[in-house]
Amino acid sequence: MTLPSWNDTPTKQVILDFIAQSSDEQSPDYILPADRIAVFDNDGTLWVEQPAPAQTGLLIGKLVEQVKVNPELAEEDPYKGIVEQDPAFLQALAQQVPEAVLAFLSGIGKAWEGTTPEAYEAEIQAYLATSIHPRYDCPWTELIYKPMLELFDLLRSNNWRVFVCSGGGRDFMRVFSEDALGIYRENIIGSAPEYAYQDGQLVRQNELHGNISLGPGKLEHIYARTGRTALFAGGNGDVDLEMLQAARFRLVIVHDDGEREYVVTAAAEKLLVAAEQGSWTMVSMKNDWKTIFFDE
DSSP: OOSTTBOSSHHHHHHHHHHHHHHOTTSTTOOOGGGOEEEEOSBTTTBOOOSSOTHHHHHHHHHHHHHHHOGGGGGSTTHHHHHTTOHHHHHHHHTTOHHHHHHHHHHHHHHTTTOOHHHHHHHHHHHHHHOBOTTTOSBGGGOBOHHHHHHHHHHHHTTOEEEEEEEEEHHHHHHHIIIIIOOOGGGEEEEOEEEEEETTEEEEEEEESSSOSSTHHHHHHHHHHHSSOOSEEEEOSGGGHHHHHTSSEEEEEEEEOTTTSOEEOTTOHHHHHHHHHHTOEEEEHHHHBSOSSSOO
C-alpha cells in the first residue's frame, strides 16, 4: 500500500499524481532523473518543533556554561537574552528570526571553536540520549513524522534524491539523520561552521560556512551542495518560502492538530498566504495524516 499513514484525501492523490507524472516519459510533466532533487525542511516538517526546536536546549545549555566560566559574557548578546530569559529574544529564536539566530550562532561559534567533529558529535549523542520532550515524555528522535518517511521512500523508489535543508545545525542533524530519517549525512544541508585542518585533525572554526541557511540562504546552500535547484520542496515556516517558490512541487505542512500535535501559525503567516494564493499542496496534519508518529 502506498503512503499507508496518509488518509485517502485529495492531498494524497495530488502527491501521487505528481510523482507518477514526473516519472512518465510520455507526460508533459516528465522530469529527467538527474533533475529529481527533493528537499525538505527539518524542524516542524520532519519532526516536532514545539515548544522549541530540539536543538535549542543543547545550545542554550552551552551558552549558560560559557557564562559560568566567564560571567562578564552575561552583559552582551546573545548571552544576555539567555541569562535574563528575555521572552522576546527566546520567541524570536524559537521562530528562527534570522537576526536572533545569527546572534545566537555567534555565541555558539565561540563555544565550540577548536572542537573536533568526534568531540562535537559525542556531545550531541549524549544530549539526544537524555533530552526528553516535555509533552510526549520520550526522546525527540521518536517524534519523527511517519508520513514524511513514507513520502521519502516513495520519492526514492521513483529515482528522486532526497535532501534535508534546515536553518538548524547541519552537524547536529547529521548525528541522527541516518538512523532516524534514513538520510545519509552527506544529504543533510544546514547552517554550519567552517572547518580547518590543524595539528593533524579537523577542528571547528568560529565562522559560518556561507550564509545562514534560512530564507534565501536555503537556496544558496542547496545549489552549493547539489548544483541544482530542488524541484520538489517541503516546508512549514516563513523561512522556507524561497525554497518552495523555486520548486515545481510545493508541499506545505500545516500544524492544525492540537490533539495529536500542535496548532501553530506563528512564523508561517507569509508561507500560508503564498500557499493559498498559489494553490500549493497543503498537508493538514489533522485531516491528511492517519498516523503522525510511529507509536501513538
